[in-house]
Amino acid sequence: MFVRNAWYIAAWSDEVAQSPLGRRILGEPVVLFRDSAGAIAALQDRCCHRGAPLSLGEVVPRGIQCGYHGLVFDSAGQCVLVPGDHKVPPGAQVRSYPVVERDAFVWIWMGKPEQADRSLIIDFPYHNDSRNWPHQHTMMRLRSGYLLVLDNLMDLSHLGYVHKGTVGGDATTHVEAKMRTVRTPNGVRFERWMIDSVPPPTYVKAVGFKGKVDRWQEIEFVAPNAVLQWNGAIDAGTGALHDWKYDRPRENCFSFRLFHGITPETENSSFYFWSSANGYSQNDPSATRQLFDEIARTFEQDKAVLEAQQQRLLELPDGPLVEIHGDAARIHARRAIDRRIATEQAL
Numbered sequence: 001m002f003v004r005n006a007w008y009i010a011a012w013s014d015e016v017a018q019s020p021l022g023r024r025i026l027g028e029p030v031v032l033f034r035d036s037a038g039a040i041a042a043l044q045d046r047c048c049h050r051g052a053p054l055s056l057g058e059v060v061p062r063g064i065q066c067g068y069h070g071l072v073f074d075s076a077g078q079c080v081l082v083p084g085d086h087k088v089p090p091g092a093q094v095r096s097y098p099v100v101e102r103d104a105f106v107w108i109w110m111g112k113p114e115q116a117d118r119s120l121i122i123d124f125p126y127h128n129d130s131r132n133w134p135h136q137h138t139m140m141r142l143r144s145g146y147l148l149v150l151d152n153l154m155d156l157s158h159l160g161y162v163h164k165g166t167v168g169g170d171a172t173t174h175v176e177a178k179m180r181t182v183r184t185p186n187g188v189r190f191e192r193w194m195i196d197s198v199p200p201p202t203y204v205k206a207v208g209f210k211g212k213v214d215r216w217q218e219i220e221f222v223a224p225n226a227v228l229q230w231n232g233a234i235d236a237g238t239g240a241l242h243d244w245k246y247d248r249p250r251e252n253c254f255s256f257r258l259f260h261g262i263t264p265e266t267e268n269s270s271f272y273f274w275s276s277a278n279g280y281s282q283n284d285p286s287a288t289r290q291l292f293d294e295i296a297r298t299f300e301q302d303k304a305v306l307e308a309q310q311q312r313l314l315e316l317p318d319g320p321l322v323e324i325h326g327d328a329a330r331i332h333a334r335r336a337i338d339r340r341i342a343t344e345q346a347l
Contacts, residue, residue, distance in 0.1 A: 002026045002264055003224040003340040005111035007121050009261040009273045012137055013104050016040055020064055022055030024265050026110045030097065031055040033064050040106050041075035044095040048079065054094070103127045104137065105261070105273070111344075122226050126257055126277045133257060134282055136292040137275035140299060144306035146225070146264040147334070148313075149272060152302055153227045153260055154330035156192060156217060159200075162305055166298045167231075169200030181328045187221040188332035196236045202294040203233055206287065207254045207280060212236040219329070223336040227260035232279075255279035256291055268310055274299065 008025060011032055015021060021032040022045050029045035031054045045053045047066040057067035062081060063074040071092070072081035079092035098109040098116035104127040109116035126133040142149060152158070160171030168174065178193040194215040203209055213233040220228045232255035261273035276295045281287035323331070 001341055002110075003337060003344065005109075005115050005344060006224050006340070007100070007107040007109055007116075008225055008263045009105050009271070010042060010099065010108040010263070011106045012139060012273065013040075013101055013106055015139070016106060018059060020055045020057060020059060022053060023271070025108060025271075026264050027266050028110065029053065029055075030108065031064065032099075032106065033059050035059075035063065035075050036061050039075065040099050040101050042097040042099045042106075042108050043073060043075075043077050044097075046094060047071060047073075048092055048094050104275075122222055122228075124228070124259055127259075127275065132282055133277040133279055134285070134288045135257075135275045135277035136288060137259075137273070138296070140272040140274070140303060141265070142270045142272050142303055142306055143268065144270060144303075144310040145268050146262045146270045147337070148306055148310055149262045149270050150221070150227070150333055150337075151330050152306060153219070153229075154188070154190075154221065154333045155326045156219075157326040158305075162301050163200075163298050165201055166294055166301075167200050167202045169203075170198055173197040175326070179328075181332065183332050184220070184222075187223045187336045188329050189218075189220040190329040191219075192217040199233055202291075202298075203254055205294065206291060209233070209235070209254075213254075214238070221329070221333045221336070223333070223340055225262045227258075227262075229258040229260065231256055231258070253280070258295065268314065272299070 004026065010023060010025060010030065011021060016032050016034055023030050023032065030042055031045040032040060032042050035041055043054060045055050047054055047068060049069055049071050052066055052068035054064055054066055057065045060072060062072050065072045070083040071079055073094055074080050077094040077096035079088045082088055098113055100107045100118055100121060102121060103124045107121050127135060157174045159168035160174040173194045179190060181188060181190040196212050197215055199209040199213045214236050215233040218230045232253050234253040256279050257277040259275045263271040265271055276292050278288040278291050
């Protein structure tokens with residue numbers, strides 16, 4: 001079950017170019033394209049003539065042309081041309097979806113169009129600040145439901161087991177991390193501090209730590225689909241842990257930001273949009289690439305676990321699942337989604 005009245009990431013802006021892009025979102029087939037002015041449009045990926053996918057057609061000056069019989073639809077989904085006919089038949093249109101291009105994302109609203117409030121879109125200005133936060137981004141398709149992907153991001157105690165060779169390091173460091181979890185109006189925010197800990201391999205590779213570090217992870221989930229993460233480390237005992245104020249600037253440290261956008265494809269598959277932004281060696285493109293490559297390797301490890309987990313849960317859906325101390329943020333995140341779904345059902 002999905003929250004429908006919400007903004008989801010349909011694509012990265014640079015994914016939508018000259019050709020139509022077909023994508024299934026919340027179980028519905030959607031086609032994305034740019035009109036003659038370069039603006040993004042999103043339509044139901046089904047021609048109203050014979051039901052052929054519009055994503056198999058092409059973009060023409062007046063809109064998107066069905067590759068089966070040549071009907072052309074504009075950005076609002078209205079048929080504007082039927083080859084060989086002097087007029088367009090009544091009712092010749094397909095559903096259009098509200099879309100907004102912002103911060104390198106293409107956001108789409110799958111619910112009631114009249115409720116598509118642009119002010120609800122998450123701001124992530126770091127994608128527009130290449131001087132201070134040069135970034136790289138990509139998308140992974142996961143054969144795993146979006147809730148499992150969210151669970152994985154909300155409980156980072158797995159880092160020392162799944163990612164010991166990259167961003168994880170020592171497992172004990174993670175399970176004994178100092179934590180604070182705070183429920184927010186539309187999700188949850190949590191912080192993890194690993195004081196006087198051995199830096200993981202990715203951190204050493206990035207900045208060459210010689211000894212132990214004070215390390216932090218600050219994560220905010222905004223229901224139903226976005227996780228904003230700020231990670232960093234500084235030499236142990238040099239003042240990292242001054243207070244618990246969220247997102248306080250810290251100078252002279254290893255620092256990077258991650259954006260995680262989870263868009264359900266179906267109940268059991270997801271699109272995972274993510275970026276890594278370099279906040280420590282901004283003038284070195286190789287550092288930005290190295291960070292991205294390390295995080296990509298980490299997420300490939302997550303992918304293997306999540307897809308195996310999804311398969312096992314489909315095979316054995318009724319087995320009991322227990323909760324442990326690291327599940328606090330995950331439980332808050334799940335409850336935030338449940339509240340949104342319950343509100344929609346009540347209306």
